[in-house]
Amino acid sequence: MPRQRDVGAQRELLSNAVWRVLAEDGLPGLTLRAVAERAGCTTGLVMHAFPTKKALLLHARDLLYDRTAVRADAAEAASGDASGALEAVLGQAVDLPHGHHDESRVWVGFLAAALADEDLAERHRAANHSFLARIRRLVAACRPEWTDERLELTTKSLVALVEGLNVLAAADPKGYPARLQQDALAQALQAVVSEKRGRNPVSHSRPDAGTGPNRRR
């Protein structure tokens, strides 16, 4: 049985190529030939690694979710208390040190594709539900006395704010710079963590950020 291949590695390579095409050329430019070119191969390999284009998109979507989940796990594990973990997880969701706008553009592309494909929509909802569950757990740890209703409302509000900032920044990066996103998140989190913050709060970008409340420029 000669010449064996690593199918998993091939799929990962192609999924990464999907992201790059989606980030650079958008959803209309997402063709199999463009993906193959970015991956440094031909459409032959693509169609041997995936039975159809839809399967490729689903795998790329799942891989995107996996990596964001890994990042969120790391951010949560690196934080001491629940409020710090909440800030860290949400903070890394709105502003990444590298390639942030790219990821938002990819996210929007998948979302637009999901609105036309029920299978993709299901993956989208599953990923968002998982993120919602994580935030809800952290908010509940910060505010154990809250009712389920308030918990759900705050959780979905925070997630909506984060995704809204990402979406708006994807189309208008200069109108929504990283600083403003962090500040908006910090302001929204004040209602959750309130005064019980002992650790240094936001600002993953500038290590000189003050720790006092109402940090304003």
Added chain:
Amino acid sequence: MPRQRDVGAQRELLSNAVWRVLAEDGLPGLTLRAVAERAGCTTGLVMHAFPTKKALLLHARDLLYDRTAVRADAAEAASGDASGALEAVLGQAVDLPHGHHDESRVWVGFLAAALADEDLAERHRAANHSFLARIRRLVAACRPEWTDERLELTTKSLVALVEGLNVLAAADPKGYPARLQQDALAQALQAVVSEKRGRNPVSHSRPDAGTGPNRRR
């Protein structure tokens, strides 16, 4: 010169067809033939009313902005004070009585198309900037004592929340029902309108030329 046509009416008809196709079939299904079928004509009329597909999309995008601006004007005019106008304008942006999810789906479709087309992106930014200016003016009327920085942060946070709710509801209507969207918006507005409801009158003319009671600077 026989047989004259109403070009404006034709373009409006076609733009409405673009919306319906975008809402039902998503961005990948947005073809000239699909638009023509929805409009009850053939591609011949489409290409006589617009020189190219891109021109059609630009017109449809502009018309979408025009209608939302008219709705926002109406909501603002129907409110007595500034805080009421802010609630009304944002409230009608997150939840419309009819065809709300459709409009969000259309908005996402245009956004995804804008990420691949700079001209569409410019229209998107212009529309968003106009909406931001409206919200900023209303927030400033509610809180004249706020600094420009806090004004901008709150404005963009509110808009990001609204758009985030819309985007998430477009892909997961059951996870983000109208009730939750209104509650999330009301909670976010508590920090703005607070206890001083019904005090400051709304100014329908200029972006607040200093008629507020506690104007700084």
Added chain:
DNA sequence: TCCTTTCCGTAACAAGCGTTACCGTAGCAG
């Protein structure tokens, strides 16, 4: 070394895309 078997690039396929050219036709001027 050779053979066998799996891999994957090449090239073609039908279908659908945006766009164009053409001509029948509908409706006002005379």
Added chain:
DNA sequence: CTGCTACGGTAACGCTTGTTACGGAAAGGA
């Protein structure tokens, strides 16, 4: 009523799309 002209439906264009079939090449077992 007749004729002229702008309108718009028809159909084809060239191109790209996702998908398929096939053959050459590469690599482990003999």
